[in-house]
Amino acid sequence: MVIFGWRFFKLPNYKLPNYKMASLVSHPDEVKVVSKRFGKGATSIDRYLELDGYKAVQKALSMKPDDITALVKDSGLRGRGGAGFNAGLKWSFVPKQSPKPKYILCNGDESEPGTCKDRLIFEHDPHAVIEGVIIAGIAVGSHTGYIYIRGEYRYLSEIMQKAIRDAYARGFLGKNIFGSGYDFDVYWHGGAGAYEVGEESALMESLEGKRGIPRIRPPFPAVVGLWGGPTVINNAETLASVPHIILGGADWYAKLGTPKNGGTRLFCLSGHLNRPGVYELPMGYNLKKMIYEVGGGIPNGRNLKAVVPGGSSTPVLTPAEIDVPMDFDAMTKAGTMLGSGGVVVVDDTTCMVKFALRIMKFYQHESCGWCIPCREGTDWLKKTLSRFHSGGGVRKDIDNIQYLAENMLGRTFCPLGDAAAMPTISIVKKFRKEFEDHLDGRPCPFEKAGAELVTA
Amino acid sequence: MKFSDQFESRLAEMLTHYPTKRSALVPTLLYAQDELGFLSDEAIAEIASRVDLTELEVRNVISYYSMLTTKPRGKYNVQVCTNIACLLRGGEEILDHCKKKLGIGHKGTTPDGLFSLEEVECIGGCSWAPAAQVNYDFHENLTPQQMDKVLDEYKRKGTQ
Secondary structure: OOOOOOOOOOOOOOOOOOOOOOOOOOOOOOOOOOOOOOOOOOOOHHHHHHOOOOHHHHHHHOOOHHHHHHHHHHOOOEOOOOOOOEHHHHHHOOOOOOOOOOEEEEEEOOOOOOOOOHHHHHHHOHHHHHHHHHHHHHHHOOOEEEEEEOOOOHHHHHHHHHHHHHHHHOOOOEOOHHHOOOOEEEEEEEOOOOHHHHOHHHHHHHHOOOOOOOOOOOOOOOOOOHHHOOEEEEEHHHHHHHHHHHHHOHHHHHHHOEOOEOOEEEEEEEEOOOOOEEEEEEOOEEHHHHHHHHOOOOHHHOOEEEEEOOOOOOOOEOHHHOOOEEOHHHHHHOOOOOOOOEEEEEEOOOOHHHHHHHHHHHHHHHOOOOOHHHHHHHHHHHHHHHHHHHHHOOHHHHHHHHHHHHHHOOOOOOOHHHHHHHHHHHHHHHOHHHHHOOOOOOOOOOOOOOOOOOOO | OOOOHHHHHHHHHHHOOOOOHHHHHHHHHHHHHHHHOOOOHHHHHHHHHHOOOOHHHHHHHHOOOOOOOOOOOOOEEEEEEOOHHHHHOOHHHHHHHHHHHHOOOOOOEOOOOOEEEEEEOOOOOHHHOOOEEEOOEEEOOOOHHHHHHHHHHHHHHHHO
């Protein structure tokens, strides 16, 4: 494997001491909204204020709550965690009157393979997340927000905890925020290593100090969420977008993207690319252009074999299928999903059976075991793919892999089962020949020494 | 069982953030583990009493989260990601290199107790792959040579 010698274009360095920050990249096609303050030292509250920070929340405090929700709804902001549900619409499901406290929960458990965008938001612009949480709170009449950050992101938890302390010290959080008479508290919360916890109901279980297993719905979190109270759960990028929408207006934001897909999003380009990195591009940006222009194309004169368009759970696309706009609706039409923005580019040196196996190994590891189709299905599929890749496959395994995956779809409490099944089905359907090339004890055509059996 | 003052003040503060005590459990377990290296029987009993749970309930939670461990680990836990983005850019080579260099396998610990090795799932370093974490520190755009440097640096730090 060649490690590519691309040097990242570095933005001015406003490093906090002791943190090794992820490199930033830049491209002329970028439209910087969420990433506007990246590399500008906005972890400091003074710098954040200089860069229009906490203006949006003050504006929101002067607005009617329903108008905030309507504005966010009209902006076409859709859930950046992957499901792509209209954020304003989600907020509107929260009942006006509730005997139990209402909560805002920011999902920063980023762990979908291929996704590394929330990391940059927490690293460069933590106050934007706090501001987004407060605005969501004002819109739905909540007085408490939690920002959940995955355990591996310890340095980001420290940045966030400091940002929260700074905001309290200025009176932007706590009692009577900005002298408005409105009270709002924001707390940090940390995970300890679990992909499943990124699913909204498992996230609430985890925050309540339990194993992160999903809850059955309905009732949805907007009605019965944290400790039984109505809860709005949004991805960190979604919430970090909200202050910009409040200041720039719904029309401005909506027009940045495509119909019903407002704004921009952070695309995490990774895999076989000359210039991997996190780029903020308008919704609807062409995937082919993203790979060949923004990402700089495939290195070493190799050709494209497949693209994972939105994190490991999304069905893969072949080179013939990539001339598509990257928005939620166009990707659904293309038979896949926009997902979490993790674009993983795969060149023709890669074995797709091995790729499918690695994806399944992940889901088998992360399945919480609550639903049988997911727990048994991922395990069975991992074993089959592992045997298959090492040359022990028989022809009927190919159909059986697809059959098993198809029977996991829609049969679990949470989408983890689907997330494991969808890429698998797409790989079997689109790369069947590669499976056939492994048959009859033949060694993997892509591996010199033959495939190792995955036993972990 | 005594934790550090910082641990105590953090727990005391966190308990005020939630309507139920057990809500502070997951981050508290991780902070305890950071101090002790692993979650000992004693630590589990102590934390259980602080959040009004039984030891069994705490153990049920511990077994769910992949970062939490009830077994001692090396001083530096080397976590190499081999998930798809890292796989495509040499994550497996980095893992193999670490295995050879440290002479241990997945979830193994060197006899001097300095290093543990773990193959981990996506750590959010996809655009800077291949990536690894040593304890909480990220190391990215790795080559086997750079991984050597990283390990040598920790070895130097750990044996000083």
